[in-house]
Amino acid sequence: MAEKPDRPKQLTLDLEGKKSSSSSVKVVLGGEAAPKEKKTPSRVKPTVTTRSMTVKIPGPKPAATQEAKKPASKGTKPPVRKTPQPRGSEIPNPHLVQTHQPKSNPDVPKRTKVVPPPIGKRKGYRTPLAKLMLVPLLGAVLLFCIAILIWVFLGQAKRPGVVLAEAQQSQAVALTIERGMSARSVSQLLEHAGVVExxxxxxDYFIEADLATRLKTxxxxxEKGLPFKEIGALLTSTSEDVVLTISPAxxxxxxxxxxxxxxxxxxxSFLQATENLASAYQLGFCEGWLLSGSYTVSRSRSAELLALSMYEAMLEEVRLHLSSPLVEEYSIEELLIIASMIQAETQEVAEMRLISSxxxxxxxxxxxxxxxxxxxxxLGDWVNPIPPSALEAKTPYNTRRKVGLPPTGICSPSKEAVYAAFFPQQSDYFYYLHGLDKQIHFAKTYEEHKENIKAFRQAP
Structure with missing residues (x-):
């Protein structure tokens, strides 16, 4: 009895490896071909996709892999197993089948790779111009404010050696009682000046004390805050007048x-009167502001009236010389300091303008x-020789070591010295000395000055 042939074995392979796929391929191994089964065609739902499909088809294992599994015979060296190298993007995957590749157009030029600029150079990171200008502008404003503060501080600083009446508890006031002023006008003047409140x-005090008709012009x-009794005695003084002569220097x-x-x-008393004068007229100093000469003052008020008279006389003298071109270069106080130095250096009027030059x-x-x-x-010494230590000391009044003028005048100048300070004689002299021959000798250079020292200062 003929044996019934074995039905060929069937192997089903899942091409996509997905559970959801229903398609399969049957492979018949050996024997006769199996009868074809009538397959009912299934309706396939049409799909449209733009994606490329990749189908993985496992192939037979390479012979090299099968041979590697066989035991090596004796005497033969086993083959060296190569370490697989990582595959890059430039090496194609043999298990991937590209169903569609992008077409390249040779006519279209390739785009060049854009390299971004450094961060500091990018347009979005650039510092705005307004911000760049803000820093120097703020610096300039700060320097300007500092300069203003320094200027104000120096302008308010007191000069060395000068005592002003602001440091005193009471301030002095200068006023003038003119002819024809009534007692009421004088009282209002003193109230306006701040002498009385x-x-x-x-x-009322003037009337009660019977002083209203006795006030002197x-x-x-x-000083501010004077008692009424002192004011009345000051304004009704009947002491005799005296003539005082103040010599130059x-x-x-x-x-x-x-x-x-x-x-x-x-x-x-006179020093106090000059301090009151400086306070009343806002002077930087009084030494040099008082003009020498002869003045008639009341004996009882000699110090006060003398200071006032000398100051007013200097104002009148200065007004005569305001046409000098040096007024635009120097202040009035600086020119008066120069006048006082000229007066202290010589008593000869003929020498003053050359010394000024x-x-x-x-x-x-x-x-x-x-x-x-x-x-x-x-030093306060006009007679004895000057000590060498005083000539070497760096003080405001040592003009050998200090460049420029001293902080104040040094004496009361005469009219001739004031004129010489405002209108110096034009010359090229830079040196002068008073010789033993009682004459003044000028020089243009230091070499000439040394020759004058040898000729007129050294005893034969």
Whole structure:
């Protein structure tokens, strides 16, 4: 009996490896071909996709892999197993089948690779111009404010050696009672000047004390807050007048001593009067602001009236010389300091304008003045030789070491010295000396000056 042939084995392969796929391929191994089964065609739902499909078809294993599994015979070396190299993007995958590749157009040029600029150079990261200008602008404003503060501080700083009345507890006021003013007008004037707080009360005192018709005209220096009794005594003084002559080159201290010896005024009364004068007229200093000459003053008010008279006389003298071109280059106080130095250096009127030219020439060149009279004023000694240590010390009045003018005048100048300071003689001199022959000798250079020292300062 013939044996029934075995039905060929069937192997089903899943091409996509997905559970959801229903398509399969049957492979018949050996034997006769199996009868074809009638297959009912299934309706395939049409799909449209733009994706490319990749089909993985496993193939037979390479012979090299099968041979590697066989045991190696004796005497033969096993083959060296190569370490698989990682596959890059440039090596194609043999198990992938590209169903469709992008077409390349040779006519279209390839786009060049865009390299972005550094961050600091990108347009979006650039610092705006307004921000760049803000920093220097703020710096300039800061420097300007600092300069203003320094200027204000220096303008308000007090000069060395000068005592102003602002430091005193009471301030002085300068006022003038003119002819024809009534007691009521005088009371209102004193109230407006700040000498008294209530002008009506002062007027009542004048009437009660029978002083309303006895008030004297003239210039006065009064301190604020004076009692009514002192004001009345000051305005009705009937003491005799005296004539005081202040010689050129007198200092404030020497004038104070002169009043004490001549009129028996208390020591320091004239110095106090000059401090009150500086406070009343807002002067930087008084030494140099008082013009020498002869003045008629009341004996009881000699110190106060003398200071006022000398100051007013200097104002009148300065008004005569305001046409000088040096007024635009120097202040009035600086020119008066120069006038006081000229007066301290010589008493001869003929020498004053040439000495003034030496001072102005040195100031214009920025050279030290080298005037020993300023050091003598600082020491308060006009007779004895100047100690070498004083000439070497760096002080505001040592014009050998300090460039420029001293901080104040050094004496009371005459009219001729004031004129010489405002109108110096034109010359090329930078040096001068008073020789043993009682003459003044000028020089243009230091070599000439040394020759003058040998010729006129050294004893034969």
């Amino acid at each position: 209530d002008g009506q009360a002062l007027l 003239g210039a006065y220096l009064m 007198f200092t404030l201290k020497s004038i104070d001593q002169y009043l004490s010896s001549r009129l028996s005024t208390p020591a320091g 030496v001072i102005h020439n040195r100031l214009a060149k920025g050279e030290p003045l080298g005037i020993d009279a300023t050091t003598r004023y600082e």
